[in-house]
Every structure is written in C-alpha cells, then in structure tokens.
Amino acid sequence: MDITALDGVARYVHIVAVMVWIGHNWVNVISRPRYMRVLPEDPPEVFRAVFIAAARREHGVFRYASLAVVGTGVFMLWNREQLWDAVMLRGGAAVIGIGVWLGLVMTANLWFVLWPHQKKVLAFVPATVEERLRCTRITFLSSRTNTILSIPAVFFMVMGSHAGSAF
Numbered sequence: 001m002d003i004t005a006l007d008g009v010a011r012y013v014h015i016v017a018v019m020v021w022i023g024h025n026w027v028n029v030i031s032r033p034r035y036m037r038v039l040p041e042d043p044p045e046v047f048r049a050v051f052i053a054a055a056r057r058e059h060g061v062f063r064y065a066s067l068a069v070v071g072t073g074v075f076m077l078w079n080r081e082q083l084w085d086a087v088m089l090r091g092g093a094a095v096i097g098i099g100v101w102l103g104l105v106m107t108a109n110l111w112f113v114l115w116p117h118q119k120k121v122l123a124f125v126p127a128t129v130e131e132r133l134r135c136t137r138i139t140f141l142s143s144r145t146n147t148i149l150s151i152p153a154v155f156f157m158v159m160g161s162h163a164g165s166a167f
C-alpha cells in the first residue's frame with residue numbers, strides 16, 4: 001500500500017473516530033442535560049456480567065476512538081510535512097494547529113481526568129459510595145468540558161484543511 005492510499009485510509013479512520021468520540025459526548029449531553037448526583041443502579045445479579053461487559057466495551061470504544069483521532073491526525077499532518085508547524089501554530093498550519101491542541105487537551109482530559117473517575121462511578125474499581133458520588137460530578141464536568149471543546153476543535157480542524165488561508 002503506497003503512502004497516498006494510507007493517507008486516505010487514515011483520513012477515513014480519523015473521521016469515523018471523531019464521530020464516535022464526539023458523538024458519544026453529545027449523546028451524553030442530550031440524554032443527561034443537567035447534573036444529577038446519582039449512581040447507576042447496580043443491575044440485578046443475573047444481568048450484572050452482561051451490563052459490566054457492555055459498559056466496558058462502550059467506554060473502551062469511546063476512549064480508544066480518541067487515540068485513533070490523535071494518531072491518524074498526527075500521521076496525516078506528518079505526511080503533509082505540516083506537523084511541526086501545526087504544533088508550533090506557525091503559518092498556514094496554525095489554524096489546524098489550534099484544532100490539534102484542543103484535541104490533545106480533550107484526549108488528556110478523557111484519559112487522565114474523566115476515565116479514572118468514571119471507573120469508580122461504574123464500580124470497575126473499588127470505591128466507597130461517597131467517593132463514587134463525588135466522582136459523578138467530576139465525570140459530568142469533564143465530559144461537558146470535552147463536549148464544549150469539540151465545537152471549536154472540529155471548526156479549526158475543518159478550516160485548517162479547507163479554508164486555512166482565510167485566517
């Protein structure tokens with residue numbers, strides 16, 4: 001497979017992963033528009049294994065989609081010899097660079113803030129009920145932060161490829 005075909009595959013994976021990652025955030029906002037200090041109820045024992053497997057799969061797909069977005073985005077910028085200019089916010093790559101930095105902040109927020117607390121909320125790791133309840137607020141705010149940041153991130157990433165010279 002030549003580098004041009006690989007770039008096309010990377011672009012496709014990038015777009016699908018963005019839809020999965022950001023779509024998950026927006027579904028969360030729509031299904032829970034305001035914060036409620038409640039824990040997910042423990043499912044009946046007969047459904048517990050199925051619930052935990054489904055929750056792990058859902059959160060895994062969501063988290064790893066963020067890494068696919070970052071990885072394919074870095075590859076595409078590197079392949080176009082724009083990676084350093086985008087990271088340094090220089091020249092025509094500065095516009096997409098803003099989107100890159102927002103995406104990196106969102107990824108760090110997901111992996112280092114939201115996920116460690118979400119594991120406690122969902123009881124994937126041991127935590128007291130009080131600790132789990134405290135983590136619900138953190139996960140809510142962390143998720144909302146990523147949702148809000150997704151708007152300018154997508155804007156700058158699209159504009160960087162299609163109208164970067166206008167800025």
